[in-house]
Amino acid sequence: MQAKGKGYTKIFILFLLVLLAGCGSQSASTNNEGVKEDSEKLEKVKQVTNWFAEPEHGGNYAALMKGFYKEAGIDMAIEPGGPQVSPIQIVASGEADFGITQADDILLARDKGIPIVAIGAIFQVNPQALLYHADQTIKDFSDLNGRTVYTAPGTGYWAYIKKAYQLDNAKEMAYSGQLTPFIENKESVTQCYITAEPFALKQQGIETKYLLIHDSGYQPYGNVIFTTEKMVKEKPELVKRFMEATTKGWEYYKDHSDEVNPFIHEYNPDLSMEALEYGAEQQLNLIFGHDAKDHGFGYMSQERWNTLQNQLYELGLIKKKEDIANAYTNEFLAKN
Numbered sequence: 001m002q003a004k005g006k007g008y009t010k011i012f013i014l015f016l017l018v019l020l021a022g023c024g025s026q027s028a029s030t031n032n033e034g035v036k037e038d039s040e041k042l043e044k045v046k047q048v049t050n051w052f053a054e055p056e057h058g059g060n061y062a063a064l065m066k067g068f069y070k071e072a073g074i075d076m077a078i079e080p081g082g083p084q085v086s087p088i089q090i091v092a093s094g095e096a097d098f099g100i101t102q103a104d105d106i107l108l109a110r111d112k113g114i115p116i117v118a119i120g121a122i123f124q125v126n127p128q129a130l131l132y133h134a135d136q137t138i139k140d141f142s143d144l145n146g147r148t149v150y151t152a153p154g155t156g157y158w159a160y161i162k163k164a165y166q167l168d169n170a171k172e173m174a175y176s177g178q179l180t181p182f183i184e185n186k187e188s189v190t191q192c193y194i195t196a197e198p199f200a201l202k203q204q205g206i207e208t209k210y211l212l213i214h215d216s217g218y219q220p221y222g223n224v225i226f227t228t229e230k231m232v233k234e235k236p237e238l239v240k241r242f243m244e245a246t247t248k249g250w251e252y253y254k255d256h257s258d259e260v261n262p263f264i265h266e267y268n269p270d271l272s273m274e275a276l277e278y279g280a281e282q283q284l285n286l287i288f289g290h291d292a293k294d295h296g297f298g299y300m301s302q303e304r305w306n307t308l309q310n311q312l313y314e315l316g317l318i319k320k321k322e323d324i325a326n327a328y329t330n331e332f333l334a335k336n
Contacts, residue, residue, distance in 0.1 A: 042075035043238060047098040048090045050081045053267035055279030056122065056195060056223055057100070058260060059297075063249025065263045072241040080267060083152075083177035091228060092116060098227050098242060102126070103220035103300075104156035107309055110327055111318035115229040118328035120243055120298030122250070123222030124290040125214050127283060128157060131182070131192040134207035138189075141165040141216055150175040150182060150190040159315045160218040195279040195286075203274075220308050221300055222286075232329070243332040247297050253280070254288060298333045 049057050060078060063069050069076035079096060081087055087099035088109050099116075103126075106118050130149065132138050142165045151158045152175045161167065173181070175191050182190040183206060192198065198208050213219075225246065232239055253260050257280035264276060291299050305324045312318045 042070060042073055044075045044077070045069075045098070045238070045242065046077045046079060046096040047242075048079040048081060048085070048087045048096040048100070050085075050087055050100045050102075050223060052080050052082055052271070053078075053264050054196060054271060055257065055261070055264070055276055055283060056127070056193065058253040058257060058264065058280060059122070059250025060100075060246055061249070061264050061267070062253040062256070062260045063245045065260055066249065066252060068245040068248045068252075069242075072245040074238075074241060074245065078267075083175075088114060088116060088226075091226065097231060097238075098225060100223050100225055102128075102156075102222060103224045103305070103308060104312060106224060106226060106327055107312055107318060108154075108156065110322070111312075111320065116226050117229055117232055117326075118221075118224045118226050118300065119232070119239060119332050120225040120246070120330075121221035121223070121300050122225065122298070123283070123286050124288075124292050124299075125212075125286045126220055126222030127193045127195050127286055128213045128222060129192050129194050129210040130161075130189050130213070131197055131201075131208050131210045132189045133186045134209050136187065136209075138209070138211070141167070141211055144189055145169045147171070148173055148185060148188040150188065152191065155191075156220065156312055156315070156317055157213045157216070157218050159317060160311060161213075161216050163315060164217060195282045196275070199275055199278040203272075218311060219304060221304070224300075225298070236332075240332045243298070244334065247334055250287070250297050254284065257281075295330075296334050298330075300328050300330060 047060065049060070053061065064076055064078060081100070087101050088105060090096045091099040092114050100122070103118065103121065106116060109116055130144070137143070141161050144165070145167050146169045148171045149158070150173050158172070162170065179190065179197065179201065182188050192210065194210055194212065198210065201208050225243070227239060258277070261273060261276040261280065265271060265273060288297065291301060302324060305328055309318070309321055309324055313321055
């Protein structure tokens with residue numbers, strides 16, 4: 001009887017284990033469905049930046065790290081740019097929803113029939129500059145005549161400076177993203193961001209100075225956040241949520257760059273923590289000063305966009321002028 005009793009007990013225990021396993025599977029399945037359901041509530045969005053991950057994109061990465069995009073219902077992916085990456089082409093083709101570029105590039109693209117719209121400017125003062133070796137006797141843009149200048153082909157600022165300062169004898173060379181040619185030729189000049197290259201070269205024992213493009217009279221907004229006209233028209237709520245989360249990210253990065261920089265470093269391991277710290281410090285006033293003091297992060301004025309369009313038209317870089325209100329909007333920015 002005992003043996004028989006043990007047999008029944010074994011059968012009962014086996015039955016119980018199977019039952020519990022089934023319940024466990026059902027519970028796990030239910031949990032997985034819950035996670036999947038939460039994930040499905042988020043809208044997948046991609047933004048492409050204009051360069052490798054650096055402090056100039058700090059607020060965007062802060063919004064990703066701190067979950068501000070998720071709070072806005074967005075499942076965000078950030079795709080870093082680079083010298084061979086065209087954010088405008090990527091966004092215009094629908095491969096990404098938002099991008100970062102320069103203000104003049106927005107107008108150049110629109111003149112070619114590419115329907116993109118600026119929705120916020122990260123830099124009130126563009127950090128673009130022309131960098132030269134500190135021992136060179138360069139005091140003004142006119143001193144660049146006769147020198148080799150490394151700059152990206154087709155840039156509006158170089159066309160403007162060449163004409164305004166009569167640089168007929170400057171030798172243009174395509175900027176590749178590498179500083180070696182500049183280092184080897186002490187009389188040369190190279191494009192740069194004042195938040196990055198001066199520090200990188202100083203770490204190598206190379207002292208430099210620069211001419212800020214903004215001081216030449218050519219003053220496009222820098223690192224302009226943009227999307228397509230279609231996105232603005234068909235998904236204005238998404239654009240608003242994206243910009244609100246991005247703005248929140250920039251406000252956070254302003255005061256907590258030391259917390260966010262290690263996260264940026266994961267996306268760009270070649271950039272040292274010291275370089276990240278330097279860039280974050282150098283860019284503060286360029287982003288949050290000037291018009292942003294009174295109007296908040298990202299603000300853009302009609303006057304500056306009009307001036308930029310007139311300059312590009314006079315240089316022959318665009319064929320026609322348009323109502324500048326079509327090229328940019330402050331609609332999705334926080335109102336101060």
